[in-house]
Amino acid sequence: xxxxxxxxxxxxxxxxxxxxxxxxxxxxxxxxxxxxxxxxxxxxxxxxxxxxxxxxxxxxxxxxxxxxxxxxxxxxxxxxxxxxxxxxxxxxx
Amino acid sequence: xxxxxxxxxxxxxxxxxxxxxxxxxxxxxxxxxxxxxxxxxxxxxxxxxxxxxxxxxxxxxxxxxxxxxxxxxxxxxxxxxxxxxxxxxxxxxxxxxxxxxxxxxxxxxxxxxxxxxxxxxxxxxxxxxxxxxxxxxxxxxxxxxxxxxxxxxxxxxxxxxxxxxxxxxxxxxxxxxxxx
Numbered sequence: 001x002x003x004x005x006x007x008x009x010x011x012x013x014x015x016x017x018x019x020x021x022x023x024x025x026x027x028x029x030x031x032x033x034x035x036x037x038x039x040x041x042x043x044x045x046x047x048x049x050x051x052x053x054x055x056x057x058x059x060x061x062x063x064x065x066x067x068x069x070x071x072x073x074x075x076x077x078x079x080x081x082x083x084x085x086x087x088x089x090x091x092x093x
Numbered sequence: 094x095x096x097x098x099x100x101x102x103x104x105x106x107x108x109x110x111x112x113x114x115x116x117x118x119x120x121x122x123x124x125x126x127x128x129x130x131x132x133x134x135x136x137x138x139x140x141x142x143x144x145x146x147x148x149x150x151x152x153x154x155x156x157x158x159x160x161x162x163x164x165x166x167x168x169x170x171x172x173x174x175x176x177x178x179x180x181x182x183x184x185x186x187x188x189x190x191x192x193x194x195x196x197x198x199x200x201x202x203x204x205x206x207x208x209x210x211x212x213x214x215x216x217x218x219x220x221x222x223x224x225x226x227x228x229x230x231x232x233x234x235x236x237x238x239x240x241x242x243x244x245x246x247x248x249x250x251x252x253x254x255x256x257x258x259x260x261x262x263x264x265x266x267x268x269x270x271x272x273x
Contacts, residue, residue, distance in 0.1 A: 008262040012255060014204035015227045019196035020119040023135055027118075028110055031139050032103070
């Protein structure tokens, strides 16, 4: 019995100094293949978002510039027309 | 990192994988005792982490959460395969599996095959306490956190696990063979 007990104790001690087992190098690629595709597609990278925001700002800015220059051209035209009219009213001077 | 993973960030997922792959795989192999199946469990654990990262509330440590997932998956796998062995006769048959953990030092290789052959005869909580403490080498407090129990309970579980393992080992002592 002592022999058996001693052997059992030795077996119980056999995990002393154990190192962790490591998975194969290919496992990560296998996992990536199994990941749901839709979750990955839902995410727009921040870098791309920045470009989209910059492009949108540029379009809005250009519209503002074009619109404001149109308004000032229209105002100049109207002012010139008014000047001519005022001059025309001075016929009897 | 977990927040980034919940948003589908693959780079963050890769970093987490690098940090935890060995811990997950080694824990799984302690229960499953089969290289291919332990890899399947590891794969399953990381897919679950990717899909459920948004459910992580930060109440426990990330490592605790990951170990819990691993332990649950491994125990479920064992249940599915009906690996719970109760009779000594079955222990002797099961012993023939002859699993050698790749991390066991050379001089202990043969003895450890006997130990692994009887680990799955333990009840779930004793088995988890034993594997996390002796195969994975975690501190008792971390084992207690993973098992959501007290340090005292873990110590008691380990004591009972060792007593039970010793009884099983005595019952499979290789009579007539050269002492290994």
